[in-house]
Amino acid sequence: MITPAEAQERVTRLYERKMPEWAVLGAAEPVVDIPLHPPTQEKVLADTKGAADWIASWRAAERSLGEGGRLVWESKQWANAGTQRMPSRLVLADPYDVAVFITRKGHWQAAESRTAELRVLLESHQAGTGLAPVEQISDVLRRRIKKIADLGQPNYVRVREALEWLLRNPQPGIYPRQMPIRGVDSKWLEKHSSLVEPLYAAAAATASLGLLQPPGLIRLRFLGPELAPGGLCDLAAPAAELSRLDLVPVGVVVVENLQTLLALPEIPGTVAIHSAGYAARKLGGIAWLAQAPVLYWGDLDVDGFQILSLVRAQLPQTHSVMMDRSTLTAHQDLGGPDRKDAPRTLPEHLTGVERDGFAALEQLGGLRLEQERIPWGYALEHLDHGLAALPKPDMR
Template identity: 35%
Template sequence: MRLPEDVRQWLDRRFHNKKREWLRDDTGEDQWPLEVPLGVPTEQAALKQIDGVRAWVSAWQSWQGIGTLSWCERRWKALGVQRLPEKLTLRNADEVSLWIGASTRWERAQSRYQTLTTRWPMLAQPLPKYFDILADYSEADFRRLADILDWIHCHPQSNLYPRQIPVAGIDSKWLESRKALIADLMATLQGEPTGERDFFRRCGLRAQPQLLRMRVLDPSLRARLGGLGDISAPCEEIAGLDIQPKQVFIVENLQTGLAFTDLPGTVVIMRLGYAVDVLGRLPWLQQAQCIYWGDLDTHGFAILHRARTYLPHLKTVLMDESTLMSHRDLWGEEKAPHPATELSLLTHSEQQLYQSIKENTLGQHIRLEQERIRWDVAWDVIKASIR
C-alpha cells in the first residue's frame, strides 16, 4: 500500500531515470499517461493490518495534489463493501516534476532545450544527456554556452587561442571545465561522430604549446646548447636539440629533478605526470639509457606503465619494495588509487608491488612521494644506476 510519500519517492526515482528521455519527447504515446498503482490489498492482507489500511485510505482521502486519483470498490466477505484508492494518473512530465518539487528545474531545462534546438535542430538528440547543465546553469553560464557555440559554428577554423575568442565572459577557467561538452555539441553541429573530443581540433582553435622542462647535467652537452642547463620549451623544439645523452632520467616531480647535480652524459626530464606521451616525440631518447623514477604509489606505477608504451626498455630506480619499506616513517596517504587491477607493461616485481599497494597489503592507502626518500640514499642509487 503506497502512501503519498511513497509515491513521491517512486516518482522522484522515475524522474531521475527518465528526465532525459522525457525532455526529448514529452508527448510520446508509450510514456503518457503515467499510472502509479497504489497497492490495493487483498481482503486476507487487509485483515492482518486493519489499522494500516485505515491510515492508508485516510491519507488518500485527505490528499490534495497533482494528478487524477482513481478509486475502486471491493466487496469483501468479512469487511463488506470498501472504497479504496487504486491508482494515480499523471498526464505528463510537468505533473511529475510538480509532485516531487522539481518543477523549476524541469521548466528551465525545457526552456533551454527549446532555445538551443530551435537554433540548431540537430542538437535534439545529444542535448538531453546534459539535462543537469540545462537545468542548473546560471543564466550567465547558459548565455555564454549558447554564444560560444554560435561563434565557433560561424568561425569553424579561426585558429585563435581560446582567450582570443570575442565572446563576453569566456575565459580559460570557464572553458577548461567545459571542453568536453563544447566539443561534443560541436561534433553534432558539424555532422561528425561525437566520440572525437579533441576540443582544439574540433573547434578550430589553437592550443598552447606543450612545454617540457629538462636539465642538462653534463657540461659538454651544455656547451652544445650555448651553456643552457635548465630548459623549458615546446616539445617540438626540444625534440630538435642537437644532443646525444647517454642517460636520461625521467622524474615525476619538479623538485626531485632540481636536486640532481652534474652527471656525465646525463639529462633529467621533470614533472610530466601522465603526459609521458611526449617521450615518444624525442628522437634523441631512442639511443639513450632511459630511467624512470616516480612516486611509490599506484599512480606512479600507472605513469610508468604509460611511459613504457613509448619507451619499452625504460628502467626504474627507487621503485621497489625495499625502498618503500625502509621509509615507513615518511609514508603519506593515497586518497584516490588508480582503478586498474593490473598494468601489463610492469615487470613481475613491479606488478606485485603495485597490487600490494592497491590491495592495502602493506598498509592502508599508502604512498611514498619520491621527494621523501632520503637524498643521500637516492643519490647513491642514481649514480650507481649509470656506472
Template identity: 30%
Template sequence: MRHPAEVLEQVRVRYRKNWRDWLLHADETAFSFPLAAANAQDIARDSETVGQWLRAWRNWSEAHPAAQLRTATRRTVIGPQEIITHLDVSTITDLVALDENLNDHWRRATARWARLATLPGGLVTERIRPHLQQIIDLDDADFEILIKSAVWFTENPRSGLTIRQVPILGMHTKWLARHRRLILACLNITENPHVSSDQPDEELEQHDLDPLGLKALPVHIDVILADPADRARVGGLRHLRAPLPEIDALPIRPETVMIVENKESAYLVPDQPRTVVIHSLGNHLNVLDDIAWLHVARHLYWGDLDRAGFLLLSRARARLPRLASVLMDPNTLEEHKALAVEDKTQADPPLSNLTDTETSALAALSTEQGNCVRLEQERLPSPFVLDRLGRAM
C-alpha cells in the same frame, strides 16, 4: 493500500526515468497511479484502518488541488462503500507540482531547453540527451558560457585560435576541459573515442581541440643538460624549457636519460657526462615518443613513492620498455617512512609492467589501518639521494 508518501516516491521514480523524453518530445500526457485500494473483505475486516487511509488521502488532496482522486464503489457486508482507487494527474506541470524538487528541476529544464532549441543549426536530440542532466546542473554563469560558446563555434568552426583567444568571457582552458563534451553535443559533433576524459585539471591536446577548430599551445619540455659538453653546444645553458620540436632538435646524443617527476628533485641531479634529465612531464608522457635522441639512450625514472608515482612509472615504461626506476623501492620507503604523510588522493591502478621490487614498494604504501601513505621525492635527504643517483648513473 499505498499511502501518499509511497505514491509520491512512484511519482519521483517515473519523473527521473522519463523527464528527458517529456522535455525533448513535448508529448503532453496524463498520469495515473493505482493506490492498491482495499477490497470489500479488507473494508469489512478493518473499516477503521481503511477510514484512516481515506482521510489521509482526502487531506493530502486538499493540499494538492491539481491532482484528482478517482473513486469506485465497493459492495460490502456493511453496505456500499466509496473507496479511492487511483491518483490521476492531467499534465506534466501538474505532476511536478506534487513535489517541490521536481517542480524546480522541471522549470529549470524547460527554461534551458527553450534556450538550447534556439541555437543555430538545430539540435540532434539523441546527441544532446545523454548530456541533459549535466546541462541542467550547470550554474547560471556556466550555462550562459555554454550557449555563447555553441553560437560562436557554429559561426567560427575553423578559427585556428587558442582557447584563451576565443572572445567569450569566462572561456578558459579548465572550463573547456570540463565542458567540451557539452559544447560538442550542442554542435551535433560526434565524439572521437580516443579523446581525453574532460577532467578539469587535464590540459587539452590538439586532438581534443580539432573538432572545435582550435589550436593547442605548443607542448613545452623541461630538460637539464647534466653534461658540460652538451651545455657548451647551447651557449652554456643547463636548464632548458622549449617546444617539443626544439627539444627534439637539440644537438645532443646522451647515453643516459633520467626522467624525474618533479622539478625540485630534478635540480638535485649532479653533472654527469652524456646525461640528460627530463622533468615535470606529469601525465604528458606521450611526448617521450617524439624525442629521437632519447630512444638510443639508457632510461631511468625517479618519481614519488605514492600510488600516483607508480602509475606514472608504469605509463612511462609502456613507452620505454627498458626503463629502470631509481629510489622507488621498499628499502627507500622503510628507511624514510617517518617522512611520509597520509595519502588521501585517488589514483588508478598501475599497468601490469611493474617489477617485483616496485610492486612490493607499492604494496608497502598501504597501512594496517587500510589507509595509504605517500613519500614525496623532495622529502628524501639530499646526501641519500645523491648517493643513490650516483650509483644508478
C-alpha cells in the same frame, strides 16, 4: 495507505529516471497512474481519525495538481462504517503534471524548452554538412539533458551561444579565451566541456572543437652548468623549443618526481628532465635526445613501467635504474598498494630485468613504491652507477 509525501517520493524517482526520455522522445499518457491503497473498513474503524486525516491530506494535494493531474475517487459502502468517499488512484497525464506534483515545474520547463532549442540548432547545422554524426542528436540530448536542465540560465545561454559560434566557425584555431562570447573563457569551457564537446560533435561530425590548447611544458635542469644556455640551469619550455638547443650531453636522467629533479646534485655534462607521468610521450619531440645516452628512473609501479616502455619506444637507447626486483624488495616496507584499475598487461619495451621487476609488483601483492620513498643516499649511489654505465656519446 500511500500518503501524498510517499507518492511524491515515488514520482520523484520516476521523474529522475524518465525525464531525459520524456524531454527528447515524448511520453505516452498517462505517465503516472498509481494506486493509493485506501484504508479498509477494519482500518477505518480501528483509526477513524487517521483515515480522516489521510483523506484530508489528499484533498489538499488535489488542489495543487496541474490541469492534467487528478485523483480518482471511489465511494465505499460498509456495514459498520457507512458510506465513505476516498481517493483510490493518482493519475498524472504528462511530464508537466509530474513536475507540478513534485514541485519541479521550472526544471521540467527548462528541460523541455532547452531540448527543443538545442535540437533545432544542432539539426539545422547537421543538415548542411551531409556527414555521418559522431552520435545521434536525440541520443546526445537524452544523455545530457539532466545537466543542461540543471544549468542556471546564464550558463545555459553561454552553452547555446558557444555551440552556435563554434558551428558557424569550424576549426577556428584560436584559444578559448579568444571566443567572442561574453562569459566564455578557458576555465568556463573546461568546466562545461562535457556538454559543449558531445553536443558539437553530434552536429559537426567531429569530436574536435578546433580550439588551441596551451603547449605542455617540459622542465629541465642542467646538472652540468657548462651546458646551461645563458646560464639558465632550470627552465621549462615546449618540446619544440627545447629541440632547438644545441646540446650533446654525456648523460640524460629522466625522473618522474619533481622534487627528485630539484634535489639532484651537479653532474658535469648531464641534463635532468622531469617526465611528469605520461607526458613523457613528448620527449620524442626533442631532437638532441635521439643521440643522447638516456637513463630513466620512475616510480616502481605499473604506471612507472608503462611510462618506461613509452620512453624507450621513442628513445630506444634508454636504460633504466632502480626499476628492478632488488630495489623493490630492499624497500618493500616503504611501498603501498597500487591502484586497483592499474593496467596489468606487460609493457612491450622492457628488458628482462625490468620484466622481472614488473612481475614482482604483482607477486608482492600489487605493490607500489614511489620514487620519492627511496632513501636519498641509496638513490644517489645507484644513479651514479647508472650514469657511469651509459655508453658515451659520439662528440665529433
